[in-house]
Amino acid sequence: MKGVHLPIATLAIFALATFLVSASDPSPLQDFCVAINNAQFSQFPGVFVNGKFCKDPKLATANDFFFSGLQIPKSTANAVGSTVTAANVEQIAGLNTLGISLARIDYAPNGGLNPPHTHPRASEVLLVLEGTLYVGFVTSNPDNKLISKVLNKGDVFVFPVGLIHFQLNIGPVNAVAIAALSSQNPGVSP
Structure with a gap:
C-alpha cells in the first residue's frame, strides 16, 4: 500500500x-x-x-521607441492642481508588449493633488524629482488601512496594483514626480 x-x-x-x-x-x-x-x-x-x-x-525605426515631452513642465492651473503627462503605448508605439510605461506628474504648490485613483492593470513606483509630497494608498479588506509617507526629492514609494492611491504637494513650491508603471497601458479609474 x-x-x-x-x-x-x-x-x-x-x-x-x-x-x-x-x-x-x-x-x-x-x-x-x-x-x-x-x-x-x-x-x-x-x-x-x-x-x-x-x-x-x-x-521599425528609432522613432517607434522614442518620446520627447517628459522634460516639459505642464500647467497645474486646474481644479486639482496637478497634471499627468503619460508616456504609454499611445505615445510610444514600441512599448506594445513590453509591459512598462511612465508618467510625469506636475503638482501646484501647497495642495496640488493627484486625486485618489487606481491603476487596474499596474503597480506604480513613484520617484520625487522636486518638492515634498504626502503620498499613500489604502489596503484592501479586511482592514482598509491607510499606508502613507511624506516624500522629498529623491525618495521613492510603491503603490500596489489596483489599490486606491494619491499624492499631495505639501510644500510651498511646485513638485514633480516620475511614475513608472508595470503595464504598457495601466488604465486609471477615479
Whole structure:
C-alpha cells in the first residue's frame, strides 16, 4: 500500500511544480511588436497583440521607441492642481508588449493633488524629482488601512496594483514626480 501512495505524491508534487512554473507571464514570441492603429498598414494583418496590430519588425525605426515631452513642465492651473503627462503605448508605439510605461506628474504648490485613483492593470513606483509630497494608498479588506509617507526629492514609494492611491504637494513650491508603471497601458479609474 505504501508503494501506491509514493507515485501519487510524486505526481502531485510534479503537477504543483509545473503549475508554479507556468503561473508567470509567458515570454514574448518576438523581440517587440510596434503597435499600429490600423490593420491596413500592417505587413502581417493577422498579428494582433495586446489590442494592437503589429508593424512589420523590418520597418521599425528609432522613432517607434522614442518620446520627447517628459522634460516639459505642464500647467497645474486646474481644479486639482496637478497634471499627468503619460508616456504609454499611445505615445510610444514600441512599448506594445513590453509591459512598462511612465508618467510625469506636475503638482501646484501647497495642495496640488493627484486625486485618489487606481491603476487596474499596474503597480506604480513613484520617484520625487522636486518638492515634498504626502503620498499613500489604502489596503484592501479586511482592514482598509491607510499606508502613507511624506516624500522629498529623491525618495521613492510603491503603490500596489489596483489599490486606491494619491499624492499631495505639501510644500510651498511646485513638485514633480516620475511614475513608472508595470503595464504598457495601466488604465486609471477615479
